[in-house]
Amino acid sequence: MREIHIDRIVDAVSKMVQTANFDLGGDVENAFKQALNKEESPTGRDVLNQLLENVEIARTERVPICQDTGFAVFIVELGQDVHIVGGNLNDAINEGVRRGYKEGYLRKSIVGHPLERKNTGDNTPAIIHIELVEGDQLKIHMSAKGGGSENMSFLKMLKPSDGVEGVKDFIIECVKTAGPNPCPPIVVGVGIGGTFEKAAYLAKKSLFREIGKRSKLPEIAELEEELLEKINKLGIGPQGMGGRTTALDVHIEIYPAHIASLPVAVNINCHAGRHKEVIL
């Protein structure tokens, strides 16, 4: 068993929540630049230029790209030969979030009770998904997920007879319904198959993938490309003010399904796709 002390986890998490918010990944920035070349709408181009300028300011001045510094969502790949020492993994991640959001002057956006709605004051608790994997490493993936785009997410239990056409129609309908609300250009995360909660988790997980990276399954990669093209014909455009760039990418993850079910979940990410990963 390889031992990993929680202090290392707290430290890594505290740093990654800040970096995620200050330094947008190169995949997203490149996607903005590529979109700028294709964008026909003058307003759309203006918006994309502002987004690029904003990314640069955030990076050099170490200030958040967006004021919604998000719900801190983690997917943790825990090697089964790892022994966490000094405390427990969930507490360590939450302590890292607490520390990072304070040190980085990030916004505290979490209310402790969904109905009573009093802010917890330190952006905890985080959302933590733990996947047990082979090996002796601890891989932490983090996403700062904004509320505006999360609100424009949908799940539907389709019928098997709806088939791939039904899936496509549903995804397109979701993007149309979301319109300008989730801060386009968006990344569309899709989970197909599994159960109700599995589909939602797959959709979320797909958003951790880098922009431009296709599914390893050829038929799914093809579907991603087809949907991206269709979505970018909707005309919604940057910030919904009209244009070619409605989505930067479409990511689809799938899982086996019940003979009776075809669940589809659509989780939308705003253009500020802030995700980081660290391996301990």
Next chain:
Amino acid sequence: MAKVYLTTPVSAEEISKLKAGDQVYISGVIYTARDAAHKRLVELVEQCKELPFDIKDQLIYFVGPTPAKPGKVIGSAGPTTSYRMDKYSPTLLDLGLRGMIGKGGRSQEVKDSMIKNKAVYMAAVGGAGALIAKRIKKAEVIAYEDLGPEAIRKLEVENFPVIVINDVHGNDLYLQGAEKYRKY
């Protein structure tokens, strides 16, 4: 698409000249309020109590900024999605609120209320919080400090850039913009 420079407070006459798609640069005082603050403001109106600021001819910015770093006026401060304020906006528009700044679509009820009350809805670029903050010269919490990022702040802005989405004539940039570029 015209370029317009506005100084707050703004009269009904000035606001009526704006058209959907206009680029507007706002200077002067604007007030911040988002979900929780709107709830409290409308509760005050329902109880016939005075609001924490005079709303007539003013603009409300839907934003919850990040905390200011030492020596800075404010943290990142881009717009939040506006439809969550739809339930409350008509009440404030009836009191003379002249405009709102946010991002994303509004309900028909809010659009109708804007036409009736001669008010506009404008969008700032969502997710450009670091850039937008540079146009904010002063920030002061004037109510509901307990709400943290949702407290009401009085901001002094200079050439704060927004685009008119809904004007008093019933135009809607979101609908018209998407229509123009739709390919199927």
